[in-house]
Amino acid sequence: MSIFRFPPMVWIGIGILIVSLGIRQSFGIFMLPISDHFDSGREFFSFAIALQNLLFGVFQPMVGMAADRFGAKRIVIMGAIAYATGLYITSIATSAAVVYVSLGALVGLGLSATSYVIILGVVAKVVPAQHAAKAFGLTTAAGSFGMFAMIPGAQALLSEFGWQGAMQVFAMLCTVMVAFACFIKSSSSNSDASGVQSPSSVSLKQALQEAFRHKGYWLIHLGFFVCGFHVMFIATHLPSYLADKELPASSAALALAYVGIFNIFGSYFWGMMADRFNKRHVMFVLYLLRAAIIAGFVTLPITQYSAAIFGGAIGFVWLGTVPLTSGLVRQIFGAQYLSTLYGLVFFTHQVGSFLGAWAGGLIYDYYGSYQPIWWSTVALALIAAVVHLPINDKPLARLAIAS
Structure with a gap:
């Protein structure tokens, strides 16, 4: 199936992700100005972002269940409102405690309702199973385009209006997600896009029990934990790391922009590979490449050129895990409860994000x-590469019988 033949719902989801994840991925360049404003160390902002990611994950299973039951439209609209409110309150905050509530809790809630878990749940119900990973890859790439588009804009807003003004502009931009969400149509059918009828006797509780008894489901959790640790450590701390190496702020903005633009191609590429080859083997290769790229970056001299090359290279493997992980969950457990089951996996991802963002600041403040x-x-x-190999990725017996 050509990407141009994907249903309109896929493109609506892409529009929402561009805004939601584009704003989120720009938070790293706010670390130094916000830390300076509150006269605090880097751990303050690191913990706020870590809390945001942890709550992003904590809210995700509940939000996923609500979307499976009540439809994605209401969830996305409420999430966009929470997102905008959190950004605006952050811009007028006068104490660190307020930032923890606004940038941490409210934005975390907003992200959980406007990002991959909800949107991929919508996509899974309108795209045939054999093309699901490709569609997931295209949708994931949208978030990367948002990163590419937002970060240079955020840098310009910081220079022109300060960090408070930039946050307020982002809050207004959240209204775009509300507009897109109004066009989401929730499916009331139990069948997925492949025409397979999900047995009505299978309740959410039974689907959860099936997943919890599946060894591969927990290995998927472990792999996605590592992904979360990687992406939020790099997104949050790369600008400060490059500043410590006496590189200009524009180098960090350019490196993160390269992460975004190369992830556009990378996410779609890994999604296509997942449709063509065994997803477990593709994931193994992806994590090996991550290990090699990071090791090369920290071993070689840090310059503006090496920072840009690192941004492009790590961007190519940045979120390729999303179509692979969500594709594995859909392949094994079906589309009916994807938002719930993938939401739980994403919670583990966000635990990794919490530790990656927080530990980066904590270790820096301790070791310098x-x-x-x-x-x-x-x-x-390296650990994440290995744990994917023993996963049993065959569809559950009831899905195979239904097919």
Whole structure:
């Protein structure tokens, strides 16, 4: 299936993700100005972002269940409102405690309702199973385009209006997600896009029991934990790491922009590979590449050129895990409860994000260096590569019978 023949719902989801994830991925360049404003160390902002990611994950299973039951439209609209409110309150905050509630809790809730889990749940119900990973890859790439588009804009807003003004502009931009969400149509049928009828006797509770008894489901959790650790450590701390190396702020903005633009191609590429080859083997290769890229970056001299090359290289493997992971969950457990089951996996991803963002600042403040945490990410990548190999990726018996 050509990408141009995907249903309109896929493109609506793409529009929502561009805004939601584009704003989220720009938060790293706010670390230094916000930390300076509150006269605090980097751990303050690191913990706020870590809390945001943790709550993003905590809210995700509940939001996923609500979307499976009540439809994605209401969830996305409420999430966009929470997102905008959190950004605006952050811009007028006068104490660190307020930032923890606004940028941490409210934005975390907003992200959980406007990002991959909800949107991929919508996509899974309108795209045939054999093309699901490709559609997931295209949808994931949308978030990367948002990163590419938002980060240079955020840098310009910081220079022109300060960090408060930039946050307020982002809050207004959240209304775009509300507009897109109005066009989402929730399917009331139990069948997925492949025409397979999900047995009506299978309740949400039974689907959860099936997943919890499946060894591969927990290995998927472990792999996605590592992904979360990687992406939020890099997104949050790369600008500060490059500043410590006496590179200009524009180098960090350019490197993160390259992460975004190369992930556009990478996410779609890994989605196509997942449709063509065994997803477990593709995931193994992806994590090996991550380990090699990170190890090369921290070993070689840090310059503006090496930072840009790292941005492009890590961007190519940045969120390729999303179509692979969500594709594995859909392949094994079906589309009916994808938002719930993938939401639980995404919670584990966000636990990794919490630790990646927070530990980066904590270790830096303790050692005065990011080197220990960089090498930890290499070791974790190697572990994640190996744990995907023993996963039993065959569809559950009831789905095979239904097919």
